Amino acid sequence: MTTDYRPIHHTGAGSGLIAGLMRRLELRHERRADFEPRAIDPQGGLRPITHSDFLRARGQHRYLKSRWPYYREAIAMASRLAPRRVLEIGCRYTPLFPDGDRLDYMAEFTPTIVHDATVVPWPVADQAYELVIALQVWEHLGNRQREAFSELPRIARYAILSLPYKWRRRSNPSHSGIDDAVVSRWSGGLRPLETVQLPLVARHKRKIYLFDLREAA
Numbered sequence: 001m002t003t004d005y006r007p008i009h010h011t012g013a014g015s016g017l018i019a020g021l022m023r024r025l026e027l028r029h030e031r032r033a034d035f036e037p038r039a040i041d042p043q044g045g046l047r048p049i050t051h052s053d054f055l056r057a058r059g060q061h062r063y064l065k066s067r068w069p070y071y072r073e074a075i076a077m078a079s080r081l082a083p084r085r086v087l088e089i090g091c092r093y094t095p096l097f098p099d100g101d102r103l104d105y106m107a108e109f110t111p112t113i114v115h116d117a118t119v120v121p122w123p124v125a126d127q128a129y130e131l132v133i134a135l136q137v138w139e140h141l142g143n144r145q146r147e148a149f150s151e152l153p154r155i156a157r158y159a160i161l162s163l164p165y166k167w168r169r170r171s172n173p174s175h176s177g178i179d180d181a182v183v184s185r186w187s188g189g190l191r192p193l194e195t196v197q198l199p200l201v202a203r204h205k206r207k208i209y210l211f212d213l214r215e216a217a
Contacts, residue, residue, distance in 0.1 A: 005030040005195075027073075028197040035193040035212075037080035040130050040157075045082035046097045048075045057094035064093055070162050070206045071096065073196045074135060077160055077210050083131040087124070087156065089117055090137040101129070118144035122151050129156040136162055136206070138186060139174050145186040153216040165197060165207035183209060190216050 008029040039045070049057075054071060058064040075096050078086070086100030092109045095102055103122070104111035115123055117134075118141050132152055138145050138161055152159045163183065164175040184190075187209075194210040 004033045006033055008194075027199055029073075029195070031194045032191070037194075039080070039082035041082045041084045043082075045079070045084050046086055046099050048079055048096050049094060049098065053098075054094065061093040070135065070198050070208060073198065074133065074160055074162060074208055077194060077196065077208060078131060078133060081131060081158060083129075083158070085129045085131070087113075087129045087132045089132065089134040090140070091133070091135065096133060096135075117148045117151075118142060120147050120151050122155065124151075124155045126154055127156070130158065132156045132159045134159070134161050136164070139163055139178060146188065149187050152211070153213040156213055159211045159213055160208060161211070162206055162208040165205040167204060183207075187211065188216065 008031050049071075051068065051072075054064070054068055058068075078096065083097075086097045087103060088095045088097065088100060089103045091102055092104060092106075101112035102109075103113040103115055103117065103124075105114065105116040107114050113123060117137070132155065138148070141148050161183075163178050166179050167176045169176050183192075190211055190213075192209040193212050196208040198206045198208075
């Protein structure tokens with residue numbers, strides 16, 4: 001990250017062994033100095049799920065265990081924008097915005113649009129959405145991350161992506177080695193407006209990126 005990002009939530013633990021441990025456990029929220037979130041819909045946009053909604057879904061799907069921390073941060077990031085038209089990619093078990101649309105290549109999850117995100121162009125109209133959300137999806141796109149990202153500026157105004165961040169797992173190479181440089185390459189060099197790096201949990205970090213797709217070259 002360049003120096004024109006300002007911390008929104010940052011513990012500033014200092015130096016030393018204990019401080020280093022604290023930095024591994026802190027939430028790091030940074031926002032570009034030239035960005036101030038503004039609601040697209042002053043009435044509040046689409047309603048996101050609540051924690052209670054999530055807990056009900058988690059009771060039915062073990063996959064959702066331990067995912068609320070980054071769901072919560074993505075919901076907060078999206079809610080500041082108050083979008084009215086949202087597309088979620090690969091959300092499957094519980095969308096963050098139940099009244100939005102969903103895209104997935106597996107029909108069994110009953111998405112609004114059945115389509116493989118690695119195949120472009122997507123069957124989506126130009127500027128059909130104000131926000132696209134893809135949580136823990138882009139690392140699953142083989143070597144087609146750049147091609148899939150290139151569709152986002154065509155169909156939406158903003159995008160929120162969450163990714164495994166700096167994982168080192170030989171048994172799971174698709175989730176390993178993803179850092180800001182990799183994300184920059186996938187996004188064609190587009191600089192995020194805002195990022196949230198989640199604390200270290202069970203040797204895993206996740207990072208959420210908000211992009212203004214109108215800035216894409």
